[in-house]
Amino acid sequence: MKIYTIKDIAQKAGVSVTTVSRVLNHRPDVNRETREKVERVMAACHFVGNANARGLKQTEGDLVAIIVRGHQNPFLNALAESILQHTKDCRATFLTEFIDEKADEFQTALRLLHERRVNGFIFVGSRIDQRAHELSGLDLPMVFTTVSAQQAGLPSAASVAIDDRAMGRLAAQVLLERGHRKIAVFGASRTGSDSLSLRYLGVRDAFTAAGLSFDESRYVETRFSLRGAYDSARAFFAVKGDTTAVFAMSDTVAMGVCRALSDIGRRVPEDVSVIGFDGTEMGKYYTPRLSTIEQPIEELASQTVLVLTDMLEHGVPPRHVTVEATLRLRESVL
Amino acid sequence: MKIYTIKDIAQKAGVSVTTVSRVLNHRPDVNRETREKVERVMAACHFVGNANARGLKQTEGDLVAIIVRGHQNPFLNALAESILQHTKDCRATFLTEFIDEKADEFQTALRLLHERRVNGFIFVGSRIDQRAHELSGLDLPMVFTTVSAQQAGLPSAASVAIDDRAMGRLAAQVLLERGHRKIAVFGASRTGSDSLSLRYLGVRDAFTAAGLSFDESRYVETRFSLRGAYDSARAFFAVKGDTTAVFAMSDTVAMGVCRALSDIGRRVPEDVSVIGFDGTEMGKYYTPRLSTIEQPIEELASQTVLVLTDMLEHGVPPRHVTVEATLRLRESVL
C-alpha cells in the first residue's frame, strides 16, 4: 500500500501540484473537468493530504485546540463531545487534547502553541488560577467553558458558564427549605475564584439569607472520584453523624457519598438527603435517582463555539456569557 | 510572545541549525559546552520544536496511533489511560485518537496513516469485522486490545484479550448454578466473531454443559448505554416477565437493566439477579454493588504495549496474548 503524495497525484492526472492543491482545498478557480479528473485520481489512490506538510504552511485556516482537563469526568466528556459536534460547520479545524485532571492545561496550551502553531483555545474544565498568567501575553482567542474568566485578568479570554454562586446557593436553599440545618458540603479547596469556590460562597449566601450561618466544620475537601468521595464520606460521618443533608459539588461525588451512607446503615433520602451537581446521565439511573443542578451541556457547547468563532473570524472582543442551570429534584432529596 | 524557530536559536547561540537539531534530539555527538549553551538559549526562549516540521521528516522515531472507539465508555477510557501510562518509557511517540462508538476505526487508521505517517497502531475497543480488511495490505505493527485478532486474517495484527467465550460461559454458569433457568442475555449482534459474539457462544456452552439449552427468545440486542439498556429492559420485561436472571455484557448495560427492574417493582437481587461485565469503578459503587466479570485493565495495558514494542523495536512477529479475567461476586446476584 503505497502512500501517495500530491506530486504522485499531479503526475497521474497530468497537472501541476499547484492544481492538485487547489482541488484539495476546494478552491473555486479550477476548471470543472480538471477538478473532476484530479478528484478521480485522488479517489483511486485513496489520497489523503499530509497534515504535517499542510500544518507547516501556517497561513492555512485557523487551528483551535480544545483542551479537556479531566479525562475520566463524565460531565466534561459529554461537554467536549457536544462542543466537537458544534464545531462541524466552523471554518477552523479543531484538535482535542484530553489531559489528566492533575495535569497543567496551561502548559499543554503552550506546548500546542509551539508544536502545532495553534491560534485559538477552548478550555474545558479548567480552573483559572495564577498559573493562567502564563497565557497573559497571548493575543489569541481563548474561551473557558464551565468557569467564568471575568476576574481572570486575561485580556483575550472569554468564557461561558453557569452562575455557580447562584446555583450553589440554590442547592443549599433546597435543603434548608426542607428543614435541614446540619448540612455538609463536599467540595474542593474553597479559597480560589474557580467555580467550586463560587458554589461554596453560594452556600454561605443561602445560610445568610435564612438568617443562619454555615457550619464550616461540615465542609469536606474531597477528591472528585467515587473512591475519593466514598472515603471522605466514611471519615466525615464517623465524626459528624448527625448530618442530615449533603450538597456534593459533582454527581460523581454525590454517588460516592450515597454508597458510603448506605454502608453505614443510613438511608438516602430517608435519613440523609443528597443533592449533586452537573446532571450526569448516571445520576438519572443511580438508585436513588440523584437530585442535582443540571448544567446545560448543549447550550454551554453552542455558546462556547459561537463566542470562539466570533472572536476568531469576526474579531469580536471577548465576552462572558452566563447560561442557565436547572434544578432537578429527584429521589435523593427529601 | 514570539514563537522561536530552530533558526532563531541557532543564531542566538552562535551555532548552526544542525547543531541545535542535534541538541534537540539528544544526540551524543555534541560538545558539552556547546550543548549547554544551546540548552540555555532554548530554555530562555521557551523553545519547543515544531511538530509539523519534525513529522515531515519521516525518518524520525516511530509514531504509534492509539485509536479508542467508544469515547463515553468508562471501561475503555480507563484502559486507554493505563495504556498511555505504560507508554511513557517507550522510544516511540504516541498519539491518541478518541472516536465515537459508531465511527469506523479502520477509516481513522487509514487517515492517520496518510496524514501523520503513523507506523504502528493500537486499537482499543475495536470490533474486528470485514471492515478490517482495509488494513490487510498494511505491513505495520498493530495490536488489538480487548478483542482477539487470531481469526482476523490480518498478517501483522497481534492482540491482547481475555478469553471472552470462557468468561461468557462463566457468567452464565454462575447464574445456572444458583438455580436460575430463565436467564436473559443483553448483548449486541451475535453473528460475528467479535468479543461480544464470543461471550454469547460462551453462554450457550454453559447451558449445554448443564444439559440445557439457551432460550434464544431471551437474547436482547441493545445499545450499550444506560438509556439504551434501560429502554431495552423495560420492553423485554414487559414480555418476558418471568425472567429471573440477567447477564449484561457490560456494566453500563447492567446498571440500565437494574434501574429498569426497580422501576417495574422487581428487586435486584431478590427477584432478579444481574451480572455485568468489565468491572468498572461505577459498578463497585452502584446500589446494589454489581457482580461482574472484571477485565484486568492493568495487565491488558502492559501486555498491549509490550507486544507492540516487541514488534516495532525488535521485529518480533505478532502474537495473540490471553489474559485472565476475574469473577467478582457482589450484591447483585443471589
Added chain:
DNA sequence: CTGAAAGCGCTTACAG
C-alpha cells in the same frame, strides 16, 4: 484557469 518556484521548520546524510 494553470504552473514554476519559493518557502514553512526541521532532520539527515555528507564533508570536513
Added chain:
DNA sequence: CTGAAAGCGCTTACAG
C-alpha cells in the same frame, strides 16, 4: 565535534 545543503509534502503569491 560542527556546518552547508538537500529535501520532507504541501501552500501560496506571482506570472501568464
